Amino acid sequence: MALIIDGVAVAKKLRSELAAQIAAEKLAPGLAVVIVGEDPASQVYVRNKARAAEETGITSWTHRLPADATQEQLLALVAQLNNDGAVHGILVQLPLPKHIDAQTIIAAIDPDKDVDGFHPVNAGRLSLGLPCFVPCTPQGCMILLREAVTKTAGKRALVVGRSNIVGKPVAQLLLQADCTVTIAHSRTHDLVAECRSADILIAAIGKPEFVKGDWVKEGAVVIDVGINRVANPENPEKGKLVGDVEFAAAAERAAAITPVPGGVGPMTIACLLKNTVQSARMRI
Ligand code: GUN
Numbered sequence: 001m002a003l004i005i006d007g008v009a010v011a012k013k014l015r016s017e018l019a020a021q022i023a024a025e026k027l028a029p030g031l032a033v034v035i036v037g038e039d040p041a042s043q044v045y046v047r048n049k050a051r052a053a054e055e056t057g058i059t060s061w062t063h064r065l066p067a068d069a070t071q072e073q074l075l076a077l078v079a080q081l082n083n084d085g086a087v088h089g090i091l092v093q094l095p096l097p098k099h100i101d102a103q104t105i106i107a108a109i110d111p112d113k114d115v116d117g118f119h120p121v122n123a124g125r126l127s128l129g130l131p132c133f134v135p136c137t138p139q140g141c142m143i144l145l146r147e148a149v150t151k152t153a154g155k156r157a158l159v160v161g162r163s164n165i166v167g168k169p170v171a172q173l174l175l176q177a178d179c180t181v182t183i184a185h186s187r188t189h190d191l192v193a194e195c196r197s198a199d200i201l202i203a204a205i206g207k208p209e210f211v212k213g214d215w216v217k218e219g220a221v222v223i224d225v226g227i228n229r230v231a232n233p234e235n236p237e238k239g240k241l242v243g244d245v246e247f248a249a250a251a252e253r254a255a256a257i258t259p260v261p262g263g264v265g266p267m268t269i270a271c272l273l274k275n276t277v278q279s280a281r282m283r284i
Helices: 007-024 040-056 071-082 102-108 120-128 136-148 167-176 191-196 247-251 264-282
Strands: 030-036 059-065 089-092 156-160 180-184 200-203 221-224 228-230 240-242
Touching: 007 040, 007 136, 007 264, 030 040, 030 071, 030 264, 040 059, 040 264, 059 071, 071 089, 071 102, 089 264, 120 167, 136 167, 136 221, 136 264, 156 167, 156 191, 167 180, 167 200, 180 191
Parallel strands: 030 059, 030 089, 156 180, 156 200, 200 221
Antiparallel strands: 228 240
């Protein structure tokens, strides 16, 4: 039976370290979170981010724009936050409504306040191995990976999913950790064989229980990035959350695995706070 990597505990420890650093260094970090529209999942994420920031000693402001806000209105808000000295981190929650071009908005954020690490400058710096804001979910994946593996050099790492938010940046971090990295996606031939040869498997597809238990190599470490709400006969109102991996069957073969919920999710928020503290520290 696999080690279940406890993301809640690791995130809690990171947050308490950040709170201690804020107090010791007399930092006054500020995080501005922008949400456009009413997407229910985004509303929950944004509320959780604001609450976690306040609990850690980071001032947070949530800016809510209506679903029909124009791209120009959002750009004006980003410009205002870029110029606000109390704001060290700017996070525009994705996805944005269809009529707004997300890349235009991301490119308008000051790279020195881009605590999501999505700006082309930060993405480029990450790929060059230069100091930058590292995207939060990939950073959280690596911290959890290190709970289970100390020696990553030479390991075969498979990233399933090629998104800008998770797949591509986590592949960069695995490469920096000296893994032999493969990125698989919807056009990959024989995904099952790719999975079965992976010592480290990062699942970031966004499809409930897509990776089957018997695709997991014996002794592999599995990091499950998925958060999917599915039907639950025991709770038809709320359903239940599952990851991108068939957890119980995978846990029988893996050496270590992250659960959903309670794995990568809490780490994403903790790493956002870490990036915000890093930003505040850079501008003392
Ligand atoms: N939507 C889903 N994950 C994220 C994230 O990490 N940052 C932002 N801004 N939006 C998201």
